[in-house]
Amino acid sequence: AQSVTQLGSHVSVSEGALVLLRCNYSSSVPPYLFWYVQYPNQGLQLLLKYTTGATLVKGINGFEAEFKKSETSFHLTKPSAHMSDAAEYFCAVTYTGKLIFGQGTTLQVKP
Amino acid sequence: DAGVIQSPRHEVTEMGQEVTLRCKPISGHNSLFWYRQTMMRGLELLIYFNNNVPIDDSGMPEDRFSAKMPNASFSTLKIQPSEPRDSAVYFCASSYHWGDNYEQYFGPGTRLTVT
Numbered sequence: 001a002q003s004v005t006q007l008g009s010h011v012s013v014s015e016g017a018l019v020l021l022r023c024n025y026s027s028s029v030p031p032y033l034f035w036y037v038q039y040p041n042q043g044l045q046l047l048l049k050y051t052t053g054a055t056l057v058k059g060i061n062g063f064e065a066e067f068k069k070s071e072t073s074f075h076l077t078k079p080s081a082h083m084s085d086a087a088e089y090f091c092a093v094t095y096t097g098k099l100i101f102g103q104g105t106t107l108q109v110k111p
Numbered sequence: 112d113a114g115v116i117q118s119p120r121h122e123v124t125e126m127g128q129e130v131t132l133r134c135k136p137i138s139g140h141n142s143l144f145w146y147r148q149t150m151m152r153g154l155e156l157l158i159y160f161n162n163n164v165p166i167d168d169s170g171m172p173e174d175r176f177s178a179k180m181p182n183a184s185f186s187t188l189k190i191q192p193s194e195p196r197d198s199a200v201y202f203c204a205s206s207y208h209w210g211d212n213y214e215q216y217f218g219p220g221t222r223l224t225v226t
Contacts (some may be wrong), residue, residue, distance in 0.1 A: 025210050030211050043115075043202055043217035044154075051211040090154065094159060098167060099215060101154045 002027045004093050006102035014110050019078040021105050023091030026072065033074040034092040035065055039105065044090060058098075061085070081109045094106065113137075115218035117203050124226045130177040130192050130193040132221045135184055136205030143145065145178055154202075161208065173178060193225045 024041040032051050036044040048059025055067040065076045086109045091102040116135040124130055136143050144159040158168040160180045180186040192198055200222050205213040
């Protein structure tokens with residue numbers, strides 16, 4: 001069965017600092033992996049996705065994630081946090097079309 | 112493209128009343144998903160359709176919930192009768208499932224409050 005674990009329900013960083021949001025997945029077959037962002041009172045927006053090919057995936061707003069099969073991880077990073085990055089972030093996995101979401105990580109950015 | 116359209120954006124109703132949530136997917140998409148989001152349970156998939164046919168409704172909490180997709184451009188999620196524990200944000204999402212493409216596009220959600 002597929003599952004997703006996001007380590008840390010809340011992450012706080014200072015503006016300009018590195019952002020690291022952790023995601024580990026469990027899947028018996030090669031997964032497709034996604035990161036979504038949700039701003040307050042809005043729907044989810046796709047940040048980036050991994051299907052096949054290059055394991056380092058670049059997304060919108062300067063975010064990127066690296067698929068590490070040996071570690072079953074797909075952590076999201078951004079070199080320098082901006083105040084506008086404050087939001088909730090969801091990692092998701094699928095290979096059937098049905099997305100399995102993690103519980104979400106709220107990113108707080110302090111000035 | 113206008114994106115996924117949901118209506119209403121906010122709904123306040125009394126316990127026992129029928130509630131109908133509406134969704135218009137992105138034109139050309141062949142899969143549609145209904146999700147519920149709460150603080151306690153996070154984001155839950157309720158049901159999804161492929162080519163207007165329900166494929167997996169295992170997430171529908173109970174018989175009070177029903178969903179239909181009469182055509183490729185419209186879907187409804189109905190709760191009858193509604194209960195306070197149904198209060199949540201309900202999202203509709205659509206995708207064009209072909210090959211490796213599983214990317215889903217979400218609507219803005221309907222915030223339901225049952226008093």
